[in-house]
Amino acid sequence: MHPDTPTPEPGSGPPERPLPGYGGWHGWSTRRLVVLAFSLMASNLAAQVLVFQLTDNLFAAAGAGAALTILFAAAATQSRGAPPQAAFDLSRLPAAEHVLCVAMALGSLLPTSLLAGLSSRLHPPGPEWIAMYNSHLPDSVAGIALAAVAVVVAAPLAEEMVFRGLVYRLGRRAWGPWPAAVVSALVFGLVHGEPWYLFGLLALGLLLAAVYELTGSLWSSVIVHAVHNAVALALLVAQGGLVAEEPPPTLLDWTGAAASLAAVVGIVALLRRRAAARRA
Secondary structure, eight states, X not given: OOTTSOOOOTTTOOOSSOOSOOGGGTTOOHHHHHHHHXXXXXXXXXXXXXXXXXXXXXXXXXXXXXXXXXXXXXXXXXXTTOOHHHHTTOOOOOHHHHHHHHHHHHHHHHHHHHHHHHHHHHSOOOHHHHHHHHHTSOOSHHHHHHHHIIIIIIHHHHHHHHIIIIIIHHHHHHHXXXXXXXXXXXXXXXXXXXXGGHHHHHHHHHHXXXXXXHHSOHHHHHHHHHHHHHHHHHHXXXXXXXXXXXXXXXXXXXXXXXXXXXXXXXXHHHHHHHHHHHHO
């Protein structure tokens, strides 16, 4: 039995879903898995740069990078005779946990937005970057559909396979859950290359690691990530893009963030109880 998989009590049978372990990566050394993680990130970036140069479409580039990451990761697992579902803990989630993950994503939006706003006030994005980003926002049905496929479907799956499916699990095996959550969140935030959103990205990365740890299925963090991206994209399109200076948060914003954070804490408690029941 793998050391990351909890040992069941005699006669109790295995848990429904084990804690995040190495799954289908049996026989892979830590060094080889680290090389794979960096290779996936590098290939994603290279594909984005190439497709952006060819199409001048930011969302086509993001979708191409994510698609290549998913294909590369699946090919790597198949080369070892392990299906991607096992290698990346893509086990099925109960319907109740789907609902809890969506609720957690919605509850995290205001707190992470306030943290992202704090980052942008400390390190504001340049006007050139804002103008470039706004010029690539979709303004047609086809463009919005492409953006949704890229940032709501492909990117969450690709990024979760790398940052939680590999980086977090490697860190968890070496240092335990909390240090691994911090390291994976740092890598997640820094790789995005947007220091003006760094605090929000770090908070989201920690939340994604927590929900994966509590459910034992990478689909949980994919769902939270996808819902978060979907709402962010919808708001950006609705308001016509980014603004040069975010308004300071009001008392109502802070009150809403506190209530949202309390809801997230309550959902985490529910997921912990469900995880404990599975291991009982």
